[in-house]
Amino acid sequence: MTEKGKTNKDLADALKIAPETVSSWCTNSAQLSIKKLFEVAIYLNIEAGDLLVSSKK
Known part of the structure; x- marks a missing residue:
């Protein structure tokens, strides 16, 4: 959300x-539920899978 300014x-x-x-x-x-996961992805204009994968490297 930080990257999107939200x-x-x-x-x-x-x-x-x-x-x-x-x-x-x-x-x-x-x-969150799968339904909410997709709602969050739509709101952030990203792929739902991006919310499931750790961004830490």
Whole structure:
């Protein structure tokens, strides 16, 4: 989200969910559903698979 200039609140507002839910996804304390995964990808204008692959090298 940082690369796209988006915050947890921006994503939460777009998906009509609580910002705490997005935060739990970002900290890996909860996993999003496949449906939400695709909604996030559409919102960020990226491929869903990009959200599943670690960017750490």
